[in-house]
Amino acid sequence: MSVTLTVNNEERTVDADPDTPLLWVLRDELRLTGTKFGCGVAQCGACTVYVNGQPRRSCVTPVSSVNGMDVTTIEGLAGPEADAVRAAWAEYDTPQCGYCQSGQIMTAAALLQRTPRPTDEDIDNALAGNICRCATYVRIRQAVKAAGEKLEG
16 A cells, blocks of 8 residues: 655655554654654553654554654654753753653653643653653653743743
């Protein structure tokens, strides 16, 4: 099946089985390897991308379901929220191993688009489905709060 989607503002057409997870199309066909495979069952968040501006787990999203849609990966994430999150991630030395960070950053930027000054509870709820094996949750929360403050000021 031929699927056409816009990935990081570039129209792309791929030939893939309709049930192929979007994750594998992004990584194997389009060579966008920033989106990571974690669990394969939408429980860890490492594969988070945006589909039409909303966070989605690409490991369980059939490529046929995004035909004609906009997909944003960590490589294409842009805007003031993304810039603020990336800067805060560096300032707070947030990642340890870094494997989960693309999913964490995608989810944090989406949160800040909805809620520019999130509370600890907002952050915990938004990022609850993003697992960090290194348990840097305290630094993640600090970085998200700092990013929100940077957006305000």
